[in-house]
Amino acid sequence: MTTKTATLSSTSHQALTEPKAVRWLLTGLALAFLVLFLVVPLAAVFVQALEKGLDAYWAAIIEPDALAAIRLTLIVAGISVPLNLVFGISAAWAITKFKFRGKAFLITLIDLPFSVSPVISGLIYVLLFGLQGWLGPWLSAHDIRLIFAVPGIVLVTIFVTFPFVARQLIPLMQAQGVEEEEAAMVLGASGWQIFFRVTMPNVIWGVLYGVILCNARAMGEFGAVSVVSGHIRGLTNTLPLHVEILYNEYNFVAAFAVATLLALLAILTLVAKALLEKKVRH
Amino acid sequence: MGIQIQNISKKFGTYTALDQIDLTVPSGELVALLGPSGSGKTTLLRIIAGLETPDTGSIHFNGEVATQRHVRDRRVGFVFQHYALFQHMTVFDNIAFGMTVKPKAERPDKKHIRKRVNELLLLIQLDNMADRFPSQLSGGQRQRVALARALATEPKVLLLDEPFGALDAKVRLELRRWLRKLHDEIHVTSVFVTHDQEEALEVADRVVVMNQAKIEQIGTPEEVYDHPATPFVFNFLGHVNLFHCRESDDDQAVAIACLNGIDTGTVGYVRPSDICIRRNAEAADDIAAEVIFIQGAGALPHIELRRLDNGETVHAELPRDQYRQLGLKTGEQVFVHPTNVRVFAPNYQI
Numbered sequence: 001m002t003t004k005t006a007t008l009s010s011t012s013h014q015a016l017t018e019p020k021a022v023r024w025l026l027t028g029l030a031l032a033f034l035v036l037f038l039v040v041p042l043a044a045v046f047v048q049a050l051e052k053g054l055d056a057y058w059a060a061i062i063e064p065d066a067l068a069a070i071r072l073t074l075i076v077a078g079i080s081v082p083l084n085l086v087f088g089i090s091a092a093w094a095i096t097k098f099k100f101r102g103k104a105f106l107i108t109l110i111d112l113p114f115s116v117s118p119v120i121s122g123l124i125y126v127l128l129f130g131l132q133g134w135l136g137p138w139l140s141a142h143d144i145r146l147i148f149a150v151p152g153i154v155l156v157t158i159f160v161t162f163p164f165v166a167r168q169l170i171p172l173m174q175a176q177g178v179e180e181e182e183a184a185m186v187l188g189a190s191g192w193q194i195f196f197r198v199t200m201p202n203v204i205w206g207v208l209y210g211v212i213l214c215n216a217r218a219m220g221e222f223g224a225v226s227v228v229s230g231h232i233r234g235l236t237n238t239l240p241l242h243v244e245i246l247y248n249e250y251n252f253v254a255a256f257a258v259a260t261l262l263a264l265l266a267i268l269t270l271v272a273k274a275l276l277e278k279k280v281r282h
Numbered sequence: 283m284g285i286q287i288q289n290i291s292k293k294f295g296t297y298t299a300l301d302q303i304d305l306t307v308p309s310g311e312l313v314a315l316l317g318p319s320g321s322g323k324t325t326l327l328r329i330i331a332g333l334e335t336p337d338t339g340s341i342h343f344n345g346e347v348a349t350q351r352h353v354r355d356r357r358v359g360f361v362f363q364h365y366a367l368f369q370h371m372t373v374f375d376n377i378a379f380g381m382t383v384k385p386k387a388e389r390p391d392k393k394h395i396r397k398r399v400n401e402l403l404l405l406i407q408l409d410n411m412a413d414r415f416p417s418q419l420s421g422g423q424r425q426r427v428a429l430a431r432a433l434a435t436e437p438k439v440l441l442l443d444e445p446f447g448a449l450d451a452k453v454r455l456e457l458r459r460w461l462r463k464l465h466d467e468i469h470v471t472s473v474f475v476t477h478d479q480e481e482a483l484e485v486a487d488r489v490v491v492m493n494q495a496k497i498e499q500i501g502t503p504e505e506v507y508d509h510p511a512t513p514f515v516f517n518f519l520g521h522v523n524l525f526h527c528r529e530s531d532d533d534q535a536v537a538i539a540c541l542n543g544i545d546t547g548t549v550g551y552v553r554p555s556d557i558c559i560r561r562n563a564e565a566a567d568d569i570a571a572e573v574i575f576i577q578g579a580g581a582l583p584h585i586e587l588r589r590l591d592n593g594e595t596v597h598a599e600l601p602r603d604q605y606r607q608l609g610l611k612t613g614e615q616v617f618v619h620p621t622n623v624r625v626f627a628p629n630y631q632i
Contacts, residue, residue, distance in 0.1 A: 187380035
């Protein structure tokens with residue numbers, strides 16, 4: 001009896017999977033690809049950075065220009081992420097919980113930054129706010145400097161990272177529907193009460209997920225920032241731009257040392273993302 | 283609190299959901315809105331709650347106009363088909379929600395809220411589940427929590443949208459009897475939407491049968507079942523056999539079964555339980571038929587027959603003892619005799 005069931009289950013198990021060789025081949029291919037294109041480059045960054053020892057590595061990081069780049073990157077992310085958090089939540093809330101004209105247009109607009117090359121996004125800002133741009137003369141008359149200055153960098157970063165939070169929340173909130181909100185409304189809750197006590201707790205993990213992705217992009221953005229920053233050392237250089245400058249100066253150890261900071265950020269982001277995904281599934 | 287509904291119409295684009303509805307729900311009654319899907323019953327319920335705005339017409343609560351009043355000021359309790367419980371809150375917090383969102387001046391203190399929630403938990407027989415989350419409850423338990431949550435703010439009107447629609451047959455039956463008992467205890471004016479005629483007939487004081495954006499009939503369960511006003515009501519409240527009437531005597535019942543004469547276009551409606559089956563022809567208008575299917579299980583065995591004259595199918599339901607006595611077999615030839623025939627004006631369509 002036992003043997004019979006055992007053979008039965010093993011045959012049905014075999015029927016559902018591929019032969020051993022195929023399984024090994026597919027897994028091996030996927031692993032080889034991952035190692036070649038992700039692990040090796042990442043390891044190379046750290047190897048290059050530490051080539052001349054820990055002292056050289058450390059010196060590259062505490063050098064004033066590097067510290068200024070770190071500071072500026074943190075400032076840019078510190079401004080653009082909270083703003084996009086507010087924008088993203090409001091946009092998702094409006095799109096999923098209310099009916100209004102022009103909703104489809106709004107959704108398209110939210111996707112725009114994803115569909116436009118970041119360099120183009122930067123150029124648009126130069127065209128608008130640069131000295132030769134449409135608003136340039138007015139801005140310079142009022143002594144406001146956006147392009148080749150920190151405000152310009154913040155603006156393009158906000159533009160480029162705009163979709164992350166909204167895009168994360170819209171499907172989530174759509175799937176949840178409006179029944180819970182309606183129930184809260186019938187029970188006498190005000191708009192704010194509904195938002196903070198019913199809607200937000202249901203999407204909080206989605207919001208955090210969106211913030212993590214938004215932050216990673218805000219700190220790592222190169223193309224758009226590169227166009228509007230002007231690469232002024234110690235003033236308008238973010239971390240990615242600083243890496244590029246050092247590299248172009250053949251200062252490989254310093255370039256890779258600073259790059260490790262961005263690599264660490266990426267790893268941290270992935271870990272946080274994995275932890276959140278685990279949390280959401282429970 | 284009584285509800286008066288006057289001349290309510292609602293369109294969604296070109297689709298008419300409600301067409302000039304008038305309805306009065308007397309204070310303290312339990313009223314069922316019964317109809318097939320798309321008949322407008324849920325829309326009417328949502329308009330009473332204020333979740334939907336009517337295109338025309340007005341809603342009065344106890345004579346006071348409530349049409350412009352915001353949902354949160356209407357003091358209604360609403361129970362959703364899929365419960366709509368707050369997923370991230372415990373059973374206790376779900377029930378307490380309505381009390382905790384009140385403006386500070388009106389909000390009861392914590393002790394009072396606790397007492398009220400505990401009372402309601404006893405009422406719904408879930409007093410040991412206060413700390414559970416909705417995902418840890420069964421469907422029937424969730425719906426009871428939803429009901430307690432709606433009752434917590436002491437609404438003047440309780441509205442239920444297909445409250446048992448998502449539950450399995452047995453839980454449904456238990457829960458609707460429980461709802462009836464509950465209503466007899468607290469007497470809050472209640473309106474519930476259902477597409478299940480059995481549910482409406484068993485639970486409601488009064489049944490409102492709706493079809494295609496209009497009300498077909500309003501009456502007690504006995505009235506709508508025994509004296510349906512339209513063919514639609516007749517058909518919707520149970521199975522039905524159609525007999526085409528022939529022109530002959532003025533007596534309807536005879537006229538219908540009469541095999542001679544010209545088809546007048548009039549249709550007679552007969553419930554399966556009003557069909558007599560016998561082995562020998564006893565009256566001139568008995569119809570010869572062949573037994574084609576027998577479903578003997580259940581309280582009322584179901585027999586399907588084919589008329590020998592025109593090939594139409596006749597459904598009959600017999601009491602168990604009579605069914606046993608007859609000892610019918612498939613393929614046998616018998617005679618059927620319709621009783622209690624209802625005739626409606628010929629221009630009616632189902």
